[in-house]
Amino acid sequence: xxxxxxxxxxxxxxxxxxxxxxxxxxxxxxxxxxxxxxxxxxxxxxxxxxxxxxxxxxxxxxxxxxxxxxxxxxxxxxxxxxxxxxxxxxxxxxxxxxxxxxxxxxxxxxxx
Amino acid sequence: xxxxxxxxxxxxxxxxxxxxxxxxxxxxxxxxxxxxxxxxxxxxxxxxxxxxxxxxxxxxxxxxxxxxxxxxxxxxxxxxxxxxxxxxxxxxxxxxxxxxxxxxxxxxxxxxxxxxx
Numbered sequence: 001x002x003x004x005x006x007x008x009x010x011x012x013x014x015x016x017x018x019x020x021x022x023x024x025x026x027x028x029x030x031x032x033x034x035x036x037x038x039x040x041x042x043x044x045x046x047x048x049x050x051x052x053x054x055x056x057x058x059x060x061x062x063x064x065x066x067x068x069x070x071x072x073x074x075x076x077x078x079x080x081x082x083x084x085x086x087x088x089x090x091x092x093x094x095x096x097x098x099x100x101x102x103x104x105x106x107x108x109x110x111x112x
Numbered sequence: 113x114x115x116x117x118x119x120x121x122x123x124x125x126x127x128x129x130x131x132x133x134x135x136x137x138x139x140x141x142x143x144x145x146x147x148x149x150x151x152x153x154x155x156x157x158x159x160x161x162x163x164x165x166x167x168x169x170x171x172x173x174x175x176x177x178x179x180x181x182x183x184x185x186x187x188x189x190x191x192x193x194x195x196x197x198x199x200x201x202x203x204x205x206x207x208x209x210x211x212x213x214x215x216x217x218x219x220x221x222x223x224x225x226x227x228x229x
Contacts, residue, residue: 016152033210034217034218043221043223044155044202044218047218049217097160099157099160099168099170100160100218101171101182102147102156105154
């Protein structure tokens with residue numbers, strides 16, 4: 001079945017630096033790629049998403065890039081702040097089933 | 113709007129006991145989902161309901177059953193709980209119909225923390 005691999009599993013950066021998280025997938029028909037942020041003890045919440053007909057999308061300090069040929073998409077956070085510390089999940093929709101598949105998550109720590 | 117609600121918030125069961133986790137949404141969404149979250153395993157899909165009247169298996173359906181009672185409610189039942197089912201369970205919903213262009217945000221409930229002794 002469909003699978004999505006997420007790397008790294010943990011990431012520590014200094015405040016103000018950039019963070020990049022990458023996900024790779026196998027089903028070339030996947031066409032929707034969201035990213036969720038989960039703070040400790042809370043529910044996951046969408047932070048940004050991208051569709052397959054777009055290569056990049058930005059929202060202030062957050063951006064997502066998609067490379068359909070290589071089958072990977074990445075989350076970029078610039079000028080990181082302590083409140084960016086959380087677990088980040090990539091996800092995608094499997095074509096034809098409307099079934100969400102999530103990556104295993106990346107724990108981001110922003111060091112002050 | 114309350115969004116997606118789940119009951120109970122916490123539950124402790126003994127091995128072999130049964131229970132039902134309740135989920136409801138007031139956003140008129142068509143699709144609903146049940147996930148479990150274990151440390152280091154991310155969110156794994158148990159069952160989903162693309163629309164009222166339909167249910168489908170996800171990645172880890174064994175040991176669970178679901179009921180899409182109506183458009184608002186989607187329950188998850190553990191018939192005979194096992195320690196391996198100790199986890200945090202999240203319900204989620206999305207607006208769209210099955211088969212439509214898959215471009216929808218998932219809205220999650222607050223979760224149920226289940227411990228099976």
